[in-house]
Amino acid sequence: MSTAKEKKKSEVAPPKSYTFNGPWEQLLEDDNFKKVFLSDVLENYVQKQRWYGGKSSKLKYIELQEYFRIQQREEVYYGLLLEVNFEEAFYQHYFLPIAFVSDETFAEKDRILPVTINGISGFIIDAVNLEAFRRLVYERIITAEPNDTTRVRYHCSDTFRPDPYESSRFMGLEQSNTSVIINDTSVIKFFRRIYADKNPDYEMSRFLSERKGYKNTPAYQGSLSIMDSDNVNITIALMQELVPNQGDAWEFMLRELNKIFANLEYKGIDIGNLPSVEIFQRLKIREVPPEIIDWAGLNIFLKLQKLAERTAEMHIALGSEFEDTAFTPEHFNGDYEVWLKNRLLYMFQNRLNTVENNLHRLEGPALELATEFLERKNEIRKRFVNFDWTKLKGERLRVHGDYHLGQVLVEGDDFYLLDFEGEPESTIRDRKVKQPPLKDIAGIFRSFHYAIYATIFNNDGAYPFPREALFQAGELLYRYFIGVFLEKYVYLIQEHNINIGYSAERIFLLKYCMLEKAVYELGYEMNSRPHWAVIPLEGIRGIINDKN
Numbered sequence: 001m002s003t004a005k006e007k008k009k010s011e012v013a014p015p016k017s018y019t020f021n022g023p024w025e026q027l028l029e030d031d032n033f034k035k036v037f038l039s040d041v042l043e044n045y046v047q048k049q050r051w052y053g054g055k056s057s058k059l060k061y062i063e064l065q066e067y068f069r070i071q072q073r074e075e076v077y078y079g080l081l082l083e084v085n086f087e088e089a090f091y092q093h094y095f096l097p098i099a100f101v102s103d104e105t106f107a108e109k110d111r112i113l114p115v116t117i118n119g120i121s122g123f124i125i126d127a128v129n130l131e132a133f134r135r136l137v138y139e140r141i142i143t144a145e146p147n148d149t150t151r152v153r154y155h156c157s158d159t160f161r162p163d164p165y166e167s168s169r170f171m172g173l174e175q176s177n178t179s180v181i182i183n184d185t186s187v188i189k190f191f192r193r194i195y196a197d198k199n200p201d202y203e204m205s206r207f208l209s210e211r212k213g214y215k216n217t218p219a220y221q222g223s224l225s226i227m228d229s230d231n232v233n234i235t236i237a238l239m240q241e242l243v244p245n246q247g248d249a250w251e252f253m254l255r256e257l258n259k260i261f262a263n264l265e266y267k268g269i270d271i272g273n274l275p276s277v278e279i280f281q282r283l284k285i286r287e288v289p290p291e292i293i294d295w296a297g298l299n300i301f302l303k304l305q306k307l308a309e310r311t312a313e314m315h316i317a318l319g320s321e322f323e324d325t326a327f328t329p330e331h332f333n334g335d336y337e338v339w340l341k342n343r344l345l346y347m348f349q350n351r352l353n354t355v356e357n358n359l360h361r362l363e364g365p366a367l368e369l370a371t372e373f374l375e376r377k378n379e380i381r382k383r384f385v386n387f388d389w390t391k392l393k394g395e396r397l398r399v400h401g402d403y404h405l406g407q408v409l410v411e412g413d414d415f416y417l418l419d420f421e422g423e424p425e426s427t428i429r430d431r432k433v434k435q436p437p438l439k440d441i442a443g444i445f446r447s448f449h450y451a452i453y454a455t456i457f458n459n460d461g462a463y464p465f466p467r468e469a470l471f472q473a474g475e476l477l478y479r480y481f482i483g484v485f486l487e488k489y490v491y492l493i494q495e496h497n498i499n500i501g502y503s504a505e506r507i508f509l510l511k512y513c514m515l516e517k518a519v520y521e522l523g524y525e526m527n528s529r530p531h532w533a534v535i536p537l538e539g540i541r542g543i544i545n546d547k548n
Ligand SMILES: Nc1ncnc2c1ncn2[C@@H]1O[C@H](COP(=O)(O)OP(=O)(O)O)[C@@H](O)[C@H]1O
Pocket: 171, 173, 174, 175, 176, 177, 178, 179, 187, 189, 218, 240, 241, 242, 243, 244, 245, 247, 248, 406, 407, 409, 418, 419, 421
């Protein structure tokens, strides 16, 4: 491994190419190559990648944490685990598979460094671009030995009946990892940001689909992991069934909401006269007033019930384990309370700081709300401190952890739940802590609220009503959405003896987790799309103004 001292940057100009007089299979044993490769060459490359998560920090230097061979017979690629160190005194790990290609047509994308190896000129590129690499990984997974104990481990699920390799292509969607589609039936997701542990997406996918037979997530088919020098199992790639779909539930919800808001004019609805309902009141569809059904249509409520059903089934599966301690349910206790409060107070402080430092980037209602957020900081902090485990009787389970409409695929009238990696900001250990399942419910409710506000903001002027009236209609609709969802969800959860507490406990946890999520979102938006910060700020105000 090269040292930080060796890597003091930018004293020499970046090399234009590298010559190695040995075979490709020995390239990474050449210290000089590593020095050149890890210099500005890789730094410049990495910082341009979509999957690079350090864009708001200052890169100091890159070290090669581990490397391993991804190999089948004579065909060899390298998997690199890069440690990216930042000026701000933290680091992140990334996975980069590399290949050597001499034919330029294979190196149209993601060229990292021109090299000459044993007299043959070519390029080092990101291997994911090569069909041969994707094929090799697929074939190694489907032919994996049942109990692979080698350092580079491939695993194939007993429940998977693979076909021989035929084709592969990039998923081509906006994402933080890199997914490729194999044979139009499987998806291999190469994790880019790597954590020194089993990835929760792998753990949850395998647990839910292989062990519990939960049908509404893509079936686990296999994986690639490595044992690092400390004997820790690190997930590198996850292979799952490709679920045919018509897009995600976020896009679906935005389309539905646009129709619902357009109906206000089209159906001549008097917003001030629409019947109201208590927030968190459970509602069967027949209890939703006819005026609301007439306005929003029955279909959206049927869809919400279906989503509630699939969500409840996920939690029922997650709450039904009695052997594997990574998944067995637990009760609230003092340790959890201390962990939770520490984490949330730290996050809250970080948000205050971010908002204070970025007030100048906000204007109009966002600025007003952000100022109110800062003024009411003690009130919000008190809400986070107000958590007393001795009053809570429900269970904690492994949960989705970052449940929102963008993590749900729509397939006909049904839904598939995806991406169990957890909140990008949390540490890997925190993501595996058992939480009240209502944390996920709070996540999806925040997403309903987001979708309602995004519809109003994105379609400025499209609905001929004052903005305040649209907010009023939106808040009302939100109450009916969550009422219908809650009724179905709580009914199913209780029918399967998962203890999420009595009504007062449930409402306390929902509000607590919704405030947590909205404060989390405020940081996410300030960092990635400040013009959306107004949405979580509205959410925070709504939650703290509700005194019950
Ligand atoms: N198994 C799958 N079947 C169909 N589409 C999928 C599957 N896995 C992912 N997708 C699509 O790819 C997108 C990104 O996947 P996701 O797992 O959320 O990636 P990332 O963790 O990199 O953000 C999803 O929103 C979904 O549209």
